[in-house]
Amino acid sequence: MNNAVEICPTTAFGLTEKGVLLVDVREPEEFAEASFDVRNLMLVPFSQFEERYHEIPADRQVIIACHVGERSLMATYFLMNHGYGQVVNMQHGIVRWAEKGFPVKGELKRKSGGCCCGSNSGKHAGNHSSGCC
């Protein structure tokens, strides 16, 4: 399998401004606290991702994001395994997004956490396509 393409929040923000879909895979309670404030946003919680990934359009560019970029990397690979060819992972998640001053609804209180099974210990294995962050 090819490595996933990973982009930084700055690049992701630019793409969302152009209308690219951002898929947030955080859990509902995380979303309720703070969410990406972008035009095209879809929520597919990681805990439901295996059952609901088909809701994500396969024929357009998609950015996958989470809290710190671990769950979203797994979700990105999962989609690649299922034939999604235009999917990229946003590194560092909403935490870095908010630190950069990009639009967020609500207040981000949790600065760490979230991973494969809910924690943040997944290992990165993607292509870092942008060094702007």
Next chain:
Amino acid sequence: MKDVKILGSGCAKCNLLADAVKAVIAAENINASIEKVEDIQKILTYNVLSLPALVVDGEVRLKGRVPDRAELKDLLTR
């Protein structure tokens, strides 16, 4: 010999399953090879997102939780 793989990224729950699997295999004297798979790309070849997961002879038999000893024995010996 059974081929047992524990899929997990190294978090506490994943380590818990690995320890439980090793304990059951030792206690029940099951002839098995055990491998812990932590690489995301390798894990995703099994199309599993809910971790930890248990793979026996190439079949995903459990995902997203750590079962009790009796269930684990059943999963490893069926």
